[in-house]
Amino acid sequence: MMEGGNQHLTEDQITWALVDENDLPEPVKKHLERCPFCQERKHKLETSLNNVGELAARFSPVPRRRFMSERERHGLGWAISPWYRGVLTAALAGFLLVLIFGGGRLWHPHSTSEITAVMEEMREDSKFMAEVDALVENPLPQIYMEILGEGVVELDMDFMDFLVPDVIGTEVQSTKA
DSSP: OEETTTTEEOHHHHHHHHHOGGGSOHHHHHHHHHOHHHHHHHHHHHHHHHHHHHHHHHHSOOOSSOOOOHHHHTSTTOOOOHHHHHHHHHHHHHHHHHHHHTTHHHHOTTHHHHHHHHHHHHHHHHHHHHHHHHHHHOOSOHHHHHHHOSSSSOOOHHHHHHHSOOHHHHHHHHHHO
């Protein structure tokens, strides 16, 4: 336990004291706490090891890239063989194709009623546009066309003013009088 007749700790015991004092036997711990000579030897060994560490840090080259463990290289911590990667890639691609081109029906089973409603709205819109086109071609209602007869009267601005008097012009005349 102790060196010769001096009753001091051996080099191995001092080294173990640096590594982990909790692993030392109780008598060795007590001796290290009480003996200034052994404490000084422990301190010198610790200082020399720190100096070696500083020298190693100072003179070692800077790494060109960050060191990565084997687990980090494979991403997410799992090492997948190339065969499994191919299968997983194909499965993911197939799932995405189904989702993009046919997946809408999976979540919207009543989409046929929505399509029917859109088609009905499109039919109503086309009827409305047909009415607008008819009014653009002939702005007079059908009853006035029957009164006019076919081709008897030419539709010019005087006739239109006769049918629909100029409201703004009459107001101006009535306010002047």
